[in-house]
Amino acid sequence: MIKKYSVGFLTTILALFVGFFSISGCSESKEAVKVAEVVEDDGADWPSFGRTYKEDHYSPLTEINDQNLDRLGLAWSFDLPVSQSGISAPLAIDGVLYFAVGHSVIHAMEATTGKLLWEYDPKVFDVAGKKMRAGWGVRGIAYSKGKIFTATLDGRLIALEAATGKLIWSAMTVDPEDGRYITGAPWIMKDKVIIGHGGADYAPIRGYVTAYDENTGEQAWRFYTVPGNPADGFENDAMEMAAKTWNGEWWKFGGGGTVWNAMTYDAEYNRIYIGTGNGAPWNQKIRSPEGGDNLFLCSVVALDADTGEYVWHYQINPGETWDFNAAMDMQLTDLTIDGQRRSVLMTAPKNGFFYVIDRKDGKLISAEKFAKANWAERIDLETGRPVENPAARYPVGTAYLMFPSAWGAHGVEPMSYNPNTGLVYLPARDLGNLYANASDLKNWDFKPDMVLNVGLGAAPKGQGQKVPPGKGWLAAWNPVEQKEVWRVDMGLKTHNGGTMTTAGNLVVQGQATGELSIYTADTGKKIWSFDAQNGIMAQPITYLADGKQYISLLVGSRASSHKGNGKPWNYYTQKRRLLTFALDAKAELPPVEEIDLPILDDAEFVVDDEKALLGVKVFHRNCFVCHGARLNSGGAAPDLIRSLIPTDIDLLVEVLNEGSQRENGMPQFEEMPMSEIEGLQHYIRKTARQRLKSKN
């Protein structure tokens, strides 16, 4: 019975892929697109991540505005394979949409019709090896002078001809044997393209950013974000200065500080600002046991765009020990503060404070809480340092229920800034988590094979606490007065999409529930909504094509846990799509086909509790990031208690040891011993039976 169901089901999935690939080889090319400089303009194009170098996700277009949304409808949609996560923003240049899905599969599409012009697949799964285990999918691409740039999970930076999708150059930016991987966007600065990487949650990584010549792919410069072993000499004065803020043998742990998400080019000062990440490991007691600021972790660092030389830094979390990285988007603008015009950088990092920094010299202007933050009372404006709550550093023998959690009060979903309202539109959340030390701090070391390695452990006996449910909202934040002006409550939905704002008095944002909404930018009144049929994480863009204004965005859930995210999306039945809207457009999405995938039980299977216990450990070491904590899938990967494959040990071995589903994003675990695979099988069967019982 079970088997029959599965064959039919797999055929459906296969058909989906075959259908897709039959159209994907399309090689029809458009006239070479003209050079579009990423500067202030009329808003016709959306040529970089945040549209302009200001990274404010703001468009001056007004054809679609708060007076005519009753005419806004779906112009067209494009279905993507379920295995390709849709979490990045497209670019729009001269009527062509460019976007990346899944593992950096790039699409070029006619913006007025959705006709596919070309597709480029860098075949990441063939080369990424164990790095596949950290995969979230790509978050953005870049454009400059007729070229599209993308980076890949395995660490390549790739330049494609925008007109044809042909490869121009490819540069390997990491060591294939290290734990560095890339999910973030490259950034353009004049004639260079710059890329960072992630990996400090998994492996002993020393973070860096590298700049390449945009025409040749030749390396121009590299800047490390944390110091290496002093015995090897320092690369520059900045590293020598930074090393004074570390102690112990930090270099053995890499140190971290990866620039895995945000950068911003400042044309006015010819600088690139990089937002650096957490320490490796998170727990400072391991990597720098006597404390210290640990520069340049969790900082905004300004570098000369031509040479990569250090200019200034502002450290957001000195001595970081929580995964509070400063890698969330940074926006540039000018604000009048106390009667003075200031050129500022604004950022709302994970730690729950909204920062306004003078970008001339990196001095803090103001910082206030935009979400619940119990790790610090305030940020001292004299010193620029947080006034911390000592308990938040979870001294040995204690546990601390911390807000925000390691997810952050603001994540990778970008905020936007509208110069007409003077407001920042920020997807915010309150989520907590319990911090406690790993059991043996002295002997702690990274475990191999790309598993999460953070240096935390279970709460000491009697100190466990229930983490309350989270909540999410869209905040309109006044950065001059540092206060919230309005908010849209999202209830338990904590992971909502990035925002875009326009001169038409609009704020556009998708939600975890699949609702795409438009609000008035000045007052936050909801004036339009659309059922996108899948969770939204990506930020929308808007542009002109043939003189008409369009709004486009990718739809596709990345959530690996459905808690607080509304209903869980089903990996196999969810629709990942590109949606495009315009005035007087009347297309419709096909109705959602509800396919009931039952929890499977194999009555003959005898659960061995000891094996199941091993399975719990293996699962939460290797699998939960994608398949959901405690087997609660949220749509990023299949729900394993409803999957046929774990019912058959041979199929499970094929998937894990042999990597039979690697091409769709399921990493290979070639080294996993049979005992662990059996453990997983027993854990999955036990959980399935428990769920069925609790339902009846």
Ligand code: HEC
């Ligand atoms: C980086 C994310 C990721 C990680 C980590 C991961 N998986 Fe997967 N897994 C996937 C995706 C995506 C698929 C679906 C592939 C497809 O569509 O064919 C999948 C599919 C599977 C399937 C097949 C399910 C089916 O019905 O087709 C099994 C079984 C599975 N994973 C088990 C595991 C186990 C066990 C672990 C940990 C040892 C693990 N996965 C770790 C992403 C992941």
